[in-house]
Amino acid sequence: MSFFVETLVGGLLAGVMYSLVAIGFVLVFKASGVFNFAQGSMVLCAALTFVTLRDKGLDFWLAALITLSVMVALGIAVERVVLRPLVNRPQITLFMATLGVSFVIEGVAQIVMGASVHELDLGIVDTPIEIGGVQVSQFDLAAAGTAGILVVALSIFFNKTRVGIALRAIADDPQAALSIGIRLQTLWQIVWGVAGFVSLIAGLLWGARQGVQFALTLVVLKALPVLIIGGFTSIAGAIIGGLIVGAGDSVAEIYLGSLLGGSVSTWFAYVLAVAFLLVRPAGLFGEAPIERI
Amino acid sequence: MTTSQFLEVDNIEVLYSQAILALRGISLRVEKGSIVALLGANGAGKTTTLKAISNLLASERGHLSRGTITWHGEVTRKLDPADLVARGVVQVLEGRHVFPQLTVEENLLSGGFVRRPSRRALADDLERIYSWFPRLKQRSGVRCGLTSGGEQQMVVIGRAMMTRPTLVLLDEPSMGLAPIIVEEIFRIIRDLNRNEGISFLLAEQNAHLVLQFADHGYVLENGRVAASGSAAELAGRDDVAEFYLGTAAAGASTAEPIQTPGI
Numbered sequence: 284m285s286f287f288v289e290t291l292v293g294g295l296l297a298g299v300m301y302s303l304v305a306i307g308f309v310l311v312f313k314a315s316g317v318f319n320f321a322q323g324s325m326v327l328c329a330a331l332t333f334v335t336l337r338d339k340g341l342d343f344w345l346a347a348l349i350t351l352s353v354m355v356a357l358g359i360a361v362e363r364v365v366l367r368p369l370v371n372r373p374q375i376t377l378f379m380a381t382l383g384v385s386f387v388i389e390g391v392a393q394i395v396m397g398a399s400v401h402e403l404d405l406g407i408v409d410t411p412i413e414i415g416g417v418q419v420s421q422f423d424l425a426a427a428g429t430a431g432i433l434v435v436a437l438s439i440f441f442n443k444t445r446v447g448i449a450l451r452a453i454a455d456d457p458q459a460a461l462s463i464g465i466r467l468q469t470l471w472q473i474v475w476g477v478a479g480f481v482s483l484i485a486g487l488l489w490g491a492r493q494g495v496q497f498a499l500t501l502v503v504l505k506a507l508p509v510l511i512i513g514g515f516t517s518i519a520g521a522i523i524g525g526l527i528v529g530a531g532d533s534v535a536e537i538y539l540g541s542l543l544g545g546s547v548s549t550w551f552a553y554v555l556a557v558a559f560l561l562v563r564p565a566g567l568f569g570e571a572p573i574e575r576i
Numbered sequence: 577m578t579t580s581q582f583l584e585v586d587n588i589e590v591l592y593s594q595a596i597l598a599l600r601g602i603s604l605r606v607e608k609g610s611i612v613a614l615l616g617a618n619g620a621g622k623t624t625t626l627k628a629i630s631n632l633l634a635s636e637r638g639h640l641s642r643g644t645i646t647w648h649g650e651v652t653r654k655l656d657p658a659d660l661v662a663r664g665v666v667q668v669l670e671g672r673h674v675f676p677q678l679t680v681e682e683n684l685l686s687g688g689f690v691r692r693p694s695r696r697a698l699a700d701d702l703e704r705i706y707s708w709f710p711r712l713k714q715r716s717g718v719r720c721g722l723t724s725g726g727e728q729q730m731v732v733i734g735r736a737m738m739t740r741p742t743l744v745l746l747d748e749p750s751m752g753l754a755p756i757i758v759e760e761i762f763r764i765i766r767d768l769n770r771n772e773g774i775s776f777l778l779a780e781q782n783a784h785l786v787l788q789f790a791d792h793g794y795v796l797e798n799g800r801v802a803a804s805g806s807a808a809e810l811a812g813r814d815d816v817a818e819f820y821l822g823t824a825a826a827g828a829s830t831a832e833p834i835q836t837p838g839i
Contacts (some may be wrong), residue, residue, distance in 0.1 A: 310815065346814075371635060373639070399691075403825045426836075445685075445689050448678065448682050448685060448686055448688055448689075449686060451675070451678055451682075452675045452678060452682075452683075454677075455675035455676055455677050455678060456673050456674075456675055456676075457635070458632070458635060458669065458673060459669055459673035459674070459675065459732075460686070461632060461635060461657050461658070462622075462630065462632060462666070462667045462669055462673070463666060463684065463686060463687045463690065463691030463735055463736060463738075463739055464657065464658040464660075464661030464662060464666070464670075464687075464689070464690065465658065465690070465737055468654070489734060515635065526728045570677050
């Protein structure tokens with residue numbers, strides 16, 4: 284039993300890491316309806332920039348600050364240069380554009396900062412500690428704590444601030460938002476800036492976990508089932524979806540892995556996602572459209 | 577010609593997608609403090625005229641291909657829709673475009689942001705709206721998508737009022753609503769006009785109703801002004817009713833027949 288609990292807790296905490304990436308998607312999707320495939324590249328770019336600055340001997344906080352500015356600037360630039368000229372185009376066009384952006388960011392980041400694998404040390408000791416008879420990784424706990432703070436901050440931002448309400452208004456009906464004087468472009472820039480910030484957090488934690496390397500961009504693929512399960516428009520959904528995927532992955536690996544010959548965790552999340560698409564396409568917390576009859 | 581101190585639309589043409597000519601030279605003016613009705617059947621160009629004035633055509637791939645619109649003597653062509661809202665021109669879109677996932681209160685608040693008011697001023701404005709639409713106060717915490725059609729129409733009018741406009745472009749406020757609700761909404765419009773001095777340019781198909789409230793009216797047909805005059809004048813003319821009811825071949829018996837040249 285304690286083995287099961289340990290597996291479950293480990294999985295849940297790992298799932299939080301997926302949630303961090305998924306939150307970046309949710310932000311942009313909510314405000315502009317764009318599925319930003321470049322989110323993964325932004326995560327890589329953030330981690331790579333941070334590591335490079337640290338290697339040059341910069342102080343931790345200074346490096347974090349510079350990386351943050353780079354990421355916010357990158358987010359705003361993508362909105363300004365790529366997406367703004369494509370306003371009112373079909374969704375698929377916007378999606379393809381972000382796909383292109385992801386290649387450009389990956390390429391440029393690696394030309395400028397090199398393609399070798401870096402180690403990233405955040406100064407968090409990764410020794411397991413025992414809580415109530417269950418071994419828990421300290422690093423995972425720190426990541427979960429960070430995600431928790433991020434979620435609370437973002438939900439206050441979206442529900443209590445004027446910018447947040449305006450962003451939700453745009454998500455609901457851009458034409459109506461325009462008609463009452465909400466400046467779409469300014470707000471899109473803000474949301475892309477925030478997405479840059481979120482990708483910094485995700486980049487640092489993922490980079491510290493896996494090492495900073497090209498494969499970091501692939502976390503996008505793992506964020507996809509998280510989004511489908513949790514719902515594309517809900518930050519809370521991104522967290523719950525992450526927890527489900529994380530827990531599902533690790534429990535399935537242990538209990539189904541032996542029956543099916545291993546590596547269940549590589550596909551289990553996608554099977555879950557397909558099941559959700561069949562039963563509840565808006566996701567657990569996604570905003571099911573309100574339809575008047 | 578003289579430039580009006582208020583809204584002046586001078587001989588405008590609107591093209592959609594560089595190909596479809598929706599307005600073929602419309603001129604009209606709204607005087608400060610008046611209610612002006614824009615009448616016409618479906619597709620006559622009422623909505624396009626309003627969107628041309630509020631600069632909302634761009635999001636539908638439309639643009640002003642000829643003519644000018646001036647607001648307080650300023651040509652509006654280069655202005656962002658938000659700039660126009662800040663200058664006091666706000667449009668209430670056809671079909672009750674509420675933000676369905678936002679609460680009634682959030683919907684109303686969103687209209688106030690353009691002026692960047694203090695927290696205090698925003699709360700005061702909200703109370704002002706609630707005093708006009710007491711029903712919205714009871715529903716303040718409900719997500720707007722779940723409210724009734726009449727309530728939604730009140731929300732979008734209230735939301736527009738939150739921008740503190742001097743001219744409201746109101747598109748088909750009666751569409752799909754029960755007659756008793758329509759009466760209520762028109763009474764509120766009249767009160768806003770009398771007590772707050774807000775001007776309205778009202779696009780409506782329900783000519784009989786709107787001419788009771790308006791000072792002046794324009795009848796559009798096929799993207800042109802087919803007739804205009806004071807509300808009483810228009811209400812008295814038989815041919816105006818024909819535009820809507822189709823009792824005769826529409827436009828065939830107009831007092832000012834319009835020759836349609838080929839384009």
